[in-house]
Amino acid sequence: MSGQDYEAPSGAFSQRDDATAGSGAMIYRCGDCAVRVPLEKGAPIRCQKCGARVLYKERTKRMVQFEAR
């Protein structure tokens, strides 16, 4: 076992989803219906399914280290 396994990935981090990689879309979650909402840059902030205007950013996919104390 080595601590190196748990080193945070280096370099620029992208929140883009695999499916939408390259298209420039970011994935959000609708605050009302929890559906996945891919948004292009400059697109209106709006759920494509229910029309809600509150969207949440997804949690980072990066490992986060904590001390258990």
Place this chain on the structure above:
Amino acid sequence: MPHKPPTQEELEKRKIVGVNFETVTDVSSTDFPGHYPGEDHAWDIERFKKGFSVEFHQNDPYEASFSLIGCDASIANAFRRIMIADVPTLAIENVFIWNNTSVIQDEVLAHRLGLIPFTGGREGLHEFLKWFEKPAEGEQPNCTDYNTVELSLDIKCEDNDDADSKETDPTKLYHHAHVYAKDIVFKPIGRQEQYFSGENIIRPVNPDILIAKLRPGQQISLTMHMHKGVGSDHAKFSPVATASYRIMPTITITQPILGRDAEKFQKCFPKGVIGLEKVTAKEAAQKGSGYRGHEGELKAVVVDPKRDTVSREVLRHEEFKDKVKLGRRRDHFIYLVESTGQWESDAIFLESVSHLKAKAKSLEQQLVNMVR
């Protein structure tokens, strides 16, 4: 004036702390050199051995109660403090969270995980596993099989399609609505396999500790590193739920307490402290015993003063005030050690003894270096 050596009765009296209606007397010990003129109270190993004894009242894996009789409060307290703060255990120290979409925050979850007591093979825990050296700033940690134990927790909550349509209990409606300590999985590495397999596997002492609650779609995915540590660093490393001692209570009935009074007297103490016995013919025949003409009546006798809480309730009653003397034996310590499961309770005490011995040895070495 020549010095008269103290009688046995006088020696016993010196050990007693007086517990009165409103005051406490003779709190400090007096068995040190120079206190009593003409008496030698220099500490001596042979004299200590003669006056010292250990008595076990209960010895279970998770709870042990025993008495140390004939030692000073400083020593008794040193053992207590070492048991709480210096006996090492293994606990979760680092949490690497890959994903946590539950409502419990990452840092709170990590804190909760750290407090879960774990157990495993004794030989592996106490002999094989060594201290983990904390890396210097910017250095990589040196995690190996002999100083780090890896655990993982991977759980996802999903709808239970077999659930009744009228069901309202989340644990039946969903799979893994509750995350328990038993969901944590041990990942043996290297030689850990030979020390921690089968019944010696590293596992939570209490499998049903609730860690988090989930709803469908939420998941927790993390790995954990356990290290050895001591209670003085963090309470999660303490091997005891608590280790404490009480000083032995003494109850001396100075005048007979009979009949209805005896029953009332008994109720002034916790159960089992005071018993009721019939006055014998022999006692009733004795002149000046106070039992004359009371043959067959019930009298109060002290059965088990150890169980007394020294509430002093008895001293509030006018009729008992002058018939009983309460006190505590200054050199009799009743310990209660509750293990969290990584050590046997009695082994924690034995470990504290060897710790104190090691501390004394290192102090001795430092003194030798000082005068050199």
